[in-house]
Each structure stands twice: as C-alpha cells, then as structure tokens.
Amino acid sequence: MGDSQYSFSLTTFSPSGKLVQIEHALTAVGSGQTSLGIKAANGVVIATEKKLPSILVDETSVQKIQALTPNIGVVYSGMGPDFRVLVRKSRKQAQQYYRLYKETIPVTQLVRETAAVMQEFTQSGGVRPFGVSLLIAGYDDNGPQLYQVDPSGSYFSWKASAMGKNVSNAKTFLEKRYTEDMELDDAIHTAILTLKEGYEGQISSNNIEIGIIRSDREFKVLSPAEIKDFLEEVE
Amino acid sequence: MPASLHKGLVLSADRPKSACLEFSIDGFIHSPLRPVYFPNSSPRRSKPTGLAVFSLSSLASAAVTELVAASHVGECLLGIAQPSSAFLLLLARNPSFLFVPQLIRAVWFDRFPLQIFEYNGSAVVAMVGKNCFAIASDRRLGVQLQTVATDFQRVFKIHDKLYIGLSGLGTDAQTLYQRLVFRHKLYQLREERDMKPETFASLVSALLYEKRFGPYFCQPVIAGLGENNEPFICTMDCIGAKELAKDFVVSGTAAESLYGACESMYKPDMEPEELFETISQALRSSVDRDCLSGWGGYVLIVTPTEVRESVIKGRMD
DSSP states (O other): OTTGGGOSOTTSOOTTSOOHHHHHHHHHHHTSOOEEEEEETTEEEEEEEOOOSOTTSOGGGOOOSEEEETTEEEEEEEOHHHHHHHHHHHHHHHHHHHHHHSSOOOHHHHHHHHHHHHHHTTSSTTOOOOSEEEEEEEEETTEEEEEEEOTTSOEEEOSEEEESTTHHHHHHHHHHHOOTTOOHHHHHHHHHHHHHHHOSSOOOTTSEEEEEEETTOOEEEOOHHHHHHHHHHHO | OOTTOOOOEEEETTSTTSOEEEOOTTSOOOOOOSOOEEOOOOSOOOOOSEEEEOOOTTOOHHHHHHHHHHSOOSSEEOOOSSOOHHHHHHHHHOTTOOOOHHHHHHTTGGGSOOOGGGSSOOEEEEEEOSSOEEEEEEOOEEETTEEEESOOOOEEEEETTEEEEEEEOHHHHHHHHHHHHHHHHHHHHHHSSOOOHHHHHHHHHHHHHHTTTSOOOEEEEEEEEOGGGOEEEEEEOTTOOEEEESSEEEEETTHHHHHHHHHHHOOSSOOHHHHHHHHHHHHHHHHHTOTTSOSOEEEEEEOSSOEEEEEEOOOOO
8 A cells, every 4th residue: 555654654644535544453353254244124134154263162252243232232243352341341332331320322322432442443553453343232212223333433333244254245145135024034035145145165063153132122142953953953 | 784785695705605694683584685796806704604785775884894894704695775885895805706696596496406308498298199290398588586588499300200309408409409300310310211200219328328427417208100100108317217108208397397288188089189289288287387397388289191380389488
C-alpha cells in the first residue's frame, strides 16, 4: 500500500483518509474462518466453521459461539483471543446495566456499548484495534435482531450476513435464498447450506457450531447431536 | 441574690446547645420568657456551673454585674424584652456575642439536635386506583418553625406517565429531581423510549445507594403507569431500600398520620373521581395533625388518557 509510511501509528490518518491499522484488522478478519447469521421471522441463527488445526485437538473445549446474556449470543471471525476479551467486556456491561435498571439490556444498547469499546481501541495510545468482526444475535422486546460489529467500531443491522474467508460467495448465496418471512428452522437449513458451499472437506456435526434464539428468548448453542439432526434434514 | 429577680433561665456552660433548665432564683420553675441565645466563641468552657441570665426589666445592673463577674460567661441568654444596661454590660464583657434574631426562636429547637428530615417539613402520598393513580403533596416549605413558602413543589414529572414525589430536605429534593431528569433524558435519547416505572425505581434506588455514606435526605415516592397502563407505586428510604405496595405509599413528616388516614380511607379499585376525594381527604386530615406540613395540598390524578392537577385548600397554617 502506498500509505505504508502512515501505517505505523494507529491514531494517524493516512493521506487517503483511511486509518490503515483498521484496514489491516479487516484483513485479519477476512482471513478468519467463515461465520454467518440469519434473522428469521421468529428467531435468529448464527453459525460458524470450527476447523481445528489437528485431529488431536479436543473439539469440545473449543467454543466459538458464546452467550453474552441469556437472550443474546455472539459469533466471530478473526482472532480468537481478541474475541474472548470482547465477550468478557460485553458481559460485564450487560450486568452493569442490569444492576442499575434491574432490566435485561436491549440488544441495541449492548451492541452500541460493545462497538464503543472497539472504537476506543482505534483512538487510544499504545493499543491496537481488535482483530475480530462480531455477529451479535438477540431477541428482546423489539423482536429478533442481528448486528455485525467491525474492528472500527461501526455496526450494522442485518437480515442475513456472512464474514471471514468465504464472505463474497456466502453473501451471494444468502441473497438468493433469503426471504422475509422465513421460519427459524428454514433459516437453520439455509445457514448449514451456506457453510457447506465454502467448506473445504466434509461437513459434520463436530466441525461446525450453531447457535439459535427463538421467541422464548433463550440463547442456546446446539449440541452435536442436534446439529446432526439438522444436517440429516438438509441432505 | 436580688429579690427582684424572679424568672430566669440557666444554661450549663459546658453543654451549650442541649439541656437547659429554667428555674427562678428563688427556686420555682417557670417557663422561659423570650430568652435569647448567643453562640459563644470563647474557648473557655471548662467551668461546669451554670450562668443565670435574666430577661427582666426589674434587673438592677449592679446585680447583673455581680452575677456576671461571679460566673463564667460560657453561654449567655439575655432577654430583649427591654434592653437594659444589663445587656450593655454583658455585651461589653463578652465581645463575642453574635446577636442573631432568628436564633431567638431557634432556642426551642436547640434543645434537641438538628433533625434533618424535619427541617423543611413535608408530606407526600400516592395511591392506586382502577387503571389510574394519584400522587399528592403538601405545599409548605419551612425553616424549622418558620414558614418560608406556601407553594413549594414536591411532586415532579419524569414523563407523561411517571411522577416522583420527594419528601424530606427541600434542597435535596430539588437536586435529586434534577439528577433524575438528566438521567431519564439521556435514557430516552439512547433507547428511544420512556423509562418504565419499575426501571426508574431501580435507578433511583441505585442513585441513592451511591451516596450511602453521605446521603440525600429525601424519601422518594414514585408513581407511574407501567405496561398495559398498570399503576405502579413504590417508596424508599433515603439510601434506596425499595418498598413496593399495591395500595398506597406515604412519606414525610406527616407519615404516621398519613398511614392511619390512608389505611382507613383506602378502598381498592377506586375510579379517578373517588380516588381524588380519598387522597385529598387523607392528605388534608394528616397534615392538619402535623405542624411542619400543610398550607394546602397539590394533587395529581393520572389516567392513561389524561392528567388532572388540582390545588386543594386546607387549614393555612
């Protein structure tokens, strides 16, 4: 990049008006494993590939989809350790909100606060941006919601979205198959098919992770057995 | 002792603001006759004997001189019924006199330590009706026994369906209200909706507890219409202990009378008109029994469609 002499300090703009570190962070995200989310009429589903570096790794210990509150879940593409830090901060913010108002935090508010944390790290001294993009899925009084948060701190609400390695193919696929009045089960099937599209190798219940939230507002990560049932339905 | 002295007030020099006994030089106990209280800035407070000071015109200046010389001028009480040379002598003797007129009356209250919750006087009550609620307060603002305002606002609006009444110290009521409105306006901007009454009550409780070791001297009464226009009322103490109720909540110096009046007059599921009558009667009869609250009442009846404010006239004292 021609802006390389401006890429040393995060807090300096390059002449083209970009913050180069954020561009690099997005590149890190783009080389992470694919993850996607779909908002249905009665719930939200988020899913990701769980490709492990070796067959010796205990796959039950790896949890890429996490709950932030009982009714909000999150998945990422990018650097796992950065994701853990953000999850920890977001959970704390959700609990502080509850402590003040004795009310569970609305999804938009949690997304806003998480995004604010990510933005902080693009404007402080001595820190680097987070190398993750998050997909936050939740169900509150405003219905099912899906938000994507980028390393720059910008966030968008999506009906369906994908991030990571296979993003362009996945998004094209989703654009074709998405309908407004999709039911959650249809959405889960669509999610699995989308992951299958870009998957190198054989997809199975142990190398993908799926999290769903229905109108009962309980976020849950599907167990391998449940994923297996959905996989069989798809085939 | 001069025989002409027959009334007096003795104040113990080492306990300046507390117990003071009245007795006469000849041994009878009389009620105080417009005594005046001067705070003394002298460091010499060791002598325990009292100083008798007299408020009378029949006082011979010589007698006073003798008395003053004989005792330690810790605290002095001097009557102003008729300023005499005795007064001048005492003034000369102790130049640290501070003659403050309102303290003349304050001596009655200086028998006891400053009761911060009774300083301004207040009465606030809220009641639940059928799909409506009522919140009412008195209108007096006093400085101990002196009435300073007869139109003091204690019930404030947070949003169309949420009101808070703050009893206790007037300044804290106003400041707390400003802080709460600030918090609520930010909440409205961020979340694009009004706060629910239960949420607001939790917020007030958290705010009050933040000041646990230097509290706001207020007892809030919160009343609002929640989800599906269900009436919600609650009160809490000055450090945020919430008390929810289904019927009525009270606070202020007239609280005990209000409890009694509300308990006997309240019925569940009252229509707005009946609720108005009930709460006005309860408030009026309770503040009549409390010297620190009164001077009329201010009642708000809130239903899902309208808000009715009224000022009620009671005993103006």
